[in-house]
Amino acid sequence: MDWITCTKSFVAVVEQGSLAQAASALNTSSSALSKRLSWLEKQLGVQLLKRTTRNLTVTDAGKVFYRRSVHLLDDWHQILAETTSTYGEVQGVLRIGAPLATGSRVLVYYLAEFLKTYPNIQVELHTVTPGQLPDLNLDVFISRELTDFNSTSYIATKLFSFQAGFYASPGYLEDRPAIETPEQLALHNCLLFGSHGHEQEHVFENNRRLRLRGNFTTQNPEALVAAAVAGMGLILVGENTVKRELSNGLLIPVLPELKQPLNAAYAYYPKLNYNHTKTKLFIDFIKQKASPGHTLQSASPQSQ
Known part of the structure; x- marks a missing residue:
């Protein structure tokens, strides 16, 4: 018997809910598992599980031991993985x-x-x-x-x-007023990220402040990018966020010189x-x- 094997067995029993299921998961027998649990309880001097023919209940001491054991076993596996990663x-x-x-x-x-x-x-x-x-x-x-x-x-x-900048789909920009200055953004629908309503103030380089307005707000980045690709409006995001859409021509930069601070x-x-x-x-x-x-x-x- 050893601490690691017996502790792994105890954790398996708690997570599987029965000796039989834990034994199957560990590819061992219920009797061998029971011996490991008995050894563990003897070493600790406390009862970890209350076992009857029909039920298995984790004691208060068992709950504490289980919580700590999960983290300790995880650390143990990580140490093994890190060691083999270093030399293998x-x-x-x-x-x-x-x-x-x-x-x-x-x-x-x-x-x-x-x-x-x-x-x-x-x-x-x-x-x-x-x-x-x-x-x-x-x-x-x-x-x-x-x-x-x-x-x-x-x-x-x-x-x-x-740095966050503005992007839009070619389809959105086709039939709308050209955007040549930051002030002209007020004429366009901005798709906003967050939960602060449909009007937001943003700070850009050189302490320029712009108030953006739009009819769509979300905290879901996937929905925000999808809405821009669908031609619903402009988005203010970092280039890495839409790198794939840019490479596929689904979005293009708008006022590329206008950026938020790095x-x-x-x-x-x-x-x-x-x-x-x-x-x-x-x-x-x-x-x-x-x-x-x-x-x-x-x-x-x-x-x-």
């Missing part, structure tokens, strides 16, 4: 946290190539709230620059810079006692692919 083939689960717009409109387009390059890595992409602080359950956390993050626990590195996306990852091989490979990959001038592989409009 890169493998294991990479947990990424990013706001919806960054995840669905930027990162997801690079993941296919990343996973093809590193076929033994599995990716979990988690949606986080903009401005949220890094989460220790994630391997890498992507956000705009955070001024109040815990620098003693996290490492921050700049991923890429971006901003940056950062990657935050926890300081740990073992190598961040998967994390660093991913960060370097995104830095390269999201760099200025890099073009996404072309795709048909139907694949958007």
Whole structure:
């Protein structure tokens, strides 16, 4: 008997809900599983499970042990993966946290190539709230620059810079007044991101302020880009957000000299006692692919 094997068995029993199902999942017998649970309870000196012929109930002590065990086993697997990644083939689960717009409109387009390059890595992409602080359950956390993050626990590195500008579909611009100055934007329908109503003020370079109005507002970046492609109006987004649409001619820049102040996306990852091989490979990959001038592989409009 050993702690790791018995703890894995306990976690499996809790998650599967019965000894029989856990034994099947672990490819062992119910009697062997029962012996491991008994050994674990003896070592801890507490009862983790109440077992009857019909029911299995987790005790209060068992709930505490289960919660901690899940994280500890996950850390153990990560250590094994990082160790083998350092001296062998890169493998294991990479947990990424990013706001919806960054995840669905930027990162997801690079993941296919990343996973093809590193076929033994599995990716979990988690949606986080903009401005949220890094989460220790994630391997890498992507956000705009955070001024109040815990620098003693996290490492921050700049991923890429971006500036928001205006884009519209060729179809929208065909039969509407030409846009030659920022003031003429007032004559056009602007598709707005957020939940602040149908009129928003935005700041641009040289402290220029413009009030944008439109008949469509959404917090869904996919819906915002789709609405622009459908010819509903102009959108104000970073170039990386619509890189694929630009390369396919579905959207074109409007007033390309009018940009919001330069901003940056950062990657935050926890300081740990073992190598961040998967994390660093991913960060370097995104830095390269999201760099200025890099073009996404072309795709048909139907694949958007």
